[in-house]
Amino acid sequence: MRQHHNLLKEILISGEVQFEPRTQEFILGISGRESRFDLRDGFPIITTKNVNPRLLVEELFWKLRGERSVKSLFDANVHIWDANAFQKYLENNDLAKKIPKHTQAWEDEFESWKERLTEGKEDGDLGPVYGHQWRHWTNKNGEEVDQLKKMVSDIRERPGSRYHILNAYNTGDRAEMALGPCPFWDQFTVYGDQLDLTAVQRSCDTILGVPFNISQEATLLGMVAKETELEARTLKHYTINTHLYLGVPPRSDFWINPENVKEFQGRVGEVTKRAEYKDVRDWYLSETSEESGLNFGKDHIPDALTQLAKRPRGLPTLNLKEGSLYDLIEQPANDVVRLEGYEPHRWKTSAVMAA
Template sequence: MASSAISDSINTASHPERQYLDLMRRIWESGSERVDRTGVGTRSIAGAMLRYDLADGAMPLLTTKRVYWKTATREMLWFLTGETNIRPLVLQGVKIWNEWPHARYVKETGEQITLEDFVQRIADDEAFAQRWGDLGPVYGKQWVDWPTYRYRKDGLYEKGEGINQVAQVVESLRTNPGSRRHIIEGWNVAELDRMALPPCHKTYQFHVSGDRINCLLYQRSCDVALGLPFNLWSAALLTRMMAQQTGFEPGELVWMGGDVHLYLNHEHLITEQLSREPSGAPTLEITRTPETIFDYRIEDFVVHDYAPQPPIKAPVAV
């Protein structure tokens, strides 16, 4: 009995999720309190790193609260289409981008429409969605259609063919795995002011070590309570998709944050989550190998052995 209790304690202490919880605790207890863009206020630290081994199907899927991994997966698949309008997400029941276009609509029109009614109009009215559902050239647009411009003889510039960074990285991993240029970049300085939200998870770099592919993600701004659980899942998912498409085994996910923070109005979430113990080892199975990285469907992904504790709701700061 005592031996079993000691073993359980050791397993809990070494659980991969522990590093996330330790980061949350450190920020909440010692982060500097700051006024932020949203006006909500945060506690923040400068710089953090988390590392997760993705061998044998392992995924950084939190167990101390339910993480809706299918929602995060649908978002990743949406990124890979290059789409910037929320309507395809809305039609799948994905709500994570709704607040930004809703806030813009209310500000520009003065109509005090509820978020729920606004989202319903996006779903029901394609023309309305075309006008009000677009987020600007966010993530996916930069990933698969980074804009280029050509200088003309008359001294003017014209738009050239967009760059598909994702396709280029897949090809470079296949043909030149030792390259140090396997990078997907979202921070297009020239277009930041047109984006509903400048990219937080901005730079992905892939690294091949033997037969394993690793991913290093730099995130300039990170909401640890609500955003990071999704970001970790999505980066690991993209790594597994890259590995499958290029013939490598999944290696390690290395996450690095710049401004790493917790919102002051998330205290109830933080307190509750830190009182819980991680358990289990969820894994991801990809059930088929599509022709390209752009051809995955939500049905291709199956999670095994995921028994999380209940979700903890908290407001999104816009």
């Protein structure tokens, strides 16, 4: 998908190095970019690697149901949020300093925690994250506001309104969240029988997160359009802190030296053919320390270069099951959403999510 490749190239060529304190990892990042997708031209999903549609739709349905525990996702074999829920468990029990990130002790305790979650001995609570805010926002009088139902109703009854908004960022609840919302603002606009969506994302893991986020927002647009008898038209996706993870020392030590950064970015900037991204990848791996077993895949640069070496393929078509939005989100993703004609490049990614 051209828009995603443009983001990757811009980060690699002009990104700046920064230490990110929550994940305790280094990133290469840029600030403030817009990507635009016309859903009438096809469903926006990455084709230069395989993105599992079931996983991203299950997570979207989980948000739309208003859940705050990771348990239903875990039981559905969707493990996007496992590490965040575990980290919150450590913090809630004053164990975060005793069991620090990027250590074998953290990995061992994580495995034990997952066993307890399977047995129902842990609740997997993430705090008042995304869906809780969408469906259970609490106003100053202590009353719950269902943003989703209100928004859908308003689109039907007052299509010209400029208040068709889902807001997941509640400053008052932020400290209780395992992780603040990455995409946090969804605003729908109606013109005639066309429905557009503008999505704003504060933190953008461009290898693992952004591909999911783009396709989730497009699915949300399609489902709301179907529910309100409109045609899904344009998705605009604004990414603010737009980054690639560089991993942890000793791998990330390469990026502390400005001369290394300059040479890397110069090599990427000189690429004229897709195959040359593989050459840059091979050079980069020869110049950096090998990632240890514990930290393997935390550096996302190799995957970014591998993706850029692939030619984007045609976009698939989104097909949604008939039924009410509120009924559909209670069903398994594969029973509701079908992508016809999705034929991505298939290769084994090494990238792992930063927790």
